[in-house]
Amino acid sequence: MGRGLTFALPKGRILEQVTPLLGAAGIDIASALTNAGRKLTLDLEGGHRLLLVKPTDVPTYVEYGVADVGIAGRDTLEEQGRDLYEPVDLGIAPCRLAVAEPSNAPVALHRGTSVRVATKYPNLSRRHYASKGIAAEIIPLYGSVELGALTSLADQIVDLVESGETLRQNGLVEVETVLHVTSRLVVHPPSLKLKPAVSKLIDALRSAPQSVRPSGMQPGKVSVA
Amino acid sequence: MGRGLTFALPKGRILEQVTPLLGAAGIDIASALTNAGRKLTLDLEGGHRLLLVKPTDVPTYVEYGVADVGIAGRDTLEEQGRDLYEPVDLGIAPCRLAVAEPSNAPVALHRGTSVRVATKYPNLSRRHYASKGIAAEIIPLYGSVELGALTSLADQIVDLVESGETLRQNGLVEVETVLHVTSRLVVHPPSLKLKPAVSKLIDALRSAPQSVRPSGMQPGKVSVA
Numbered sequence: 144m145g146r147g148l149t150f151a152l153p154k155g156r157i158l159e160q161v162t163p164l165l166g167a168a169g170i171d172i173a174s175a176l177t178n179a180g181r182k183l184t185l186d187l188e189g190g191h192r193l194l195l196v197k198p199t200d201v202p203t204y205v206e207y208g209v210a211d212v213g214i215a216g217r218d219t220l221e222e223q224g225r226d227l228y229e230p231v232d233l234g235i236a237p238c239r240l241a242v243a244e245p246s247n248a249p250v251a252l253h254r255g256t257s258v259r260v261a262t263k264y265p266n267l268s269r270r271h272y273a274s275k276g277i278a279a280e281i282i283p284l285y286g287s288v289e290l291g292a293l294t295s296l297a298d299q300i301v302d303l304v305e306s307g308e309t310l311r312q313n314g315l316v317e318v319e320t321v322l323h324v325t326s327r328l329v330v331h332p333p334s335l336k337l338k339p340a341v342s343k344l345i346d347a348l349r350s351a352p353q354s355v356r357p358s359g360m361q362p363g364k365v366s367v368a
Numbered sequence: 369m370g371r372g373l374t375f376a377l378p379k380g381r382i383l384e385q386v387t388p389l390l391g392a393a394g395i396d397i398a399s400a401l402t403n404a405g406r407k408l409t410l411d412l413e414g415g416h417r418l419l420l421v422k423p424t425d426v427p428t429y430v431e432y433g434v435a436d437v438g439i440a441g442r443d444t445l446e447e448q449g450r451d452l453y454e455p456v457d458l459g460i461a462p463c464r465l466a467v468a469e470p471s472n473a474p475v476a477l478h479r480g481t482s483v484r485v486a487t488k489y490p491n492l493s494r495r496h497y498a499s500k501g502i503a504a505e506i507i508p509l510y511g512s513v514e515l516g517a518l519t520s521l522a523d524q525i526v527d528l529v530e531s532g533e534t535l536r537q538n539g540l541v542e543v544e545t546v547l548h549v550t551s552r553l554v555v556h557p558p559s560l561k562l563k564p565a566v567s568k569l570i571d572a573l574r575s576a577p578q579s580v581r582p583s584g585m586q587p588g589k590v591s592v593a
Binding site: 154184194197199200204207282283284285286287290293295296 | 379408409419421422424425428429432434507509510511512515518519520521
């Protein structure tokens with residue numbers, strides 16, 4: 144390991160919101176991304192390095208120390224329950240993990256009910272229903288979770304909701320929020336001790352100007368909702 | 369349930385190879401697919417219905433009986449270890465689950481070695497290394513598995529290989545085959561008893577003409593390698 148940092152960042156829509164935030168903290172990923180093509184590892188200015196990984200893989204690369212820091216959604220972090228340091232809630236990519244069901248087939252849940260639930264988040268879903276005293280049969284899906292409710296594979300689904308438009312298009316209604324989700328900086332604990340650039344990055348991200356954040360979102364220490 | 373069948377088919381590249389096979393068996397999905405747009409459920413001629421799902425979700429829809437039949441790769445079926453009836457090896461989408469490693473950092477494996485392995489197939493991988501008496505630490509990944517080897521997250525990877533071109537581009541070499549993979553018809557066991565159309569489909573697929581199969585592949589009963 145040199146003094147530069149290795150970043151594990153999620154491919155896809157969150158990367159657009161991450162770019163100006165890191166830019167304001169002095170890490171330029173925009174120019175490297177412009178010429179990235181299909182490459183998954185990119186060299187950055189200042190001896191830093193970027194790994195572009197699937198969002199659910201970010202915690203793995205950080206936990207094993209292949210990346211010093213990463214950016215991951217609270218949904219992924221809590222579902223996987225890893226032992227990472229999460230020093231900054233970046234306030235970006237806000238959405239919620241929610242329970243939804245067909246608008247024409249509402250489930251009357253009460254203590255003792257049993258319900259079939261399709262989800263990409265089996266651990267968080269199990270915990271959610273258990274906390275309400277409801278026996279849920281969790282059916283893990285990898286692709287479209289809405290289809291689970293549309294085909295009666297499941298009575299309810301637990302899925303990420305941003306605008307709610309996908310639910311509406313599929314005749315589903317949101318009935319409960321399981322978790323409010325934003326993206327967080329995650330750090331490989333030994334890197335924090337060994338690499339001064341990590342603390343500098345944390346400080347810079349905590350004081351990043353409002354102009355590089357989505358409207359109304361504030362950075363902050365991570366709090367447990 | 370009516371007399372028509374519900375099919376769970378994998379979205380993506382395998383669907384192209386499935387279409388002529390099902391066509392020869394009297395199930396026309398080509399016309400429905402032409403007008404599908406982004407729809408995930410399609411009505412077919414003859415009262416049949418089509419669900420387009422992620423390949424790894426096919427066994428779930430068939431196991432719960434939401435679909436009467438499905439088509440799934442042997443890799444998915446053996447990784448998930450579900451209790452489905454697999455009456456026809458369709459011989460399509462041939463590939464192999466293989467062990468690969470960096471060409472410039474070969475691992476000398478012998479009984480007692482420990483090795484870190486990145487894969488989308490934790491169960492099959494665990495079983496493979498255990499059968500050789502090797503202690504493998506399995507690191508599940510959801511996105512690019514090659515990146516696991518390139519970044520030294522893992523010493524070896526276990527991944528699907530078709531031509532081997534992706535491995536070569538990443539400086540990896542294939543060192544062992546874990547499983548030969550083709551796609552299979554899978555059936556919800558009660559549907560076989562209740563719906564005569566299922567047996568008809570099985571017979572038709574077993575005798576499908578050579579012209580609708582990829583070169584050299586033969587249908588057959590499923591055998592355990």
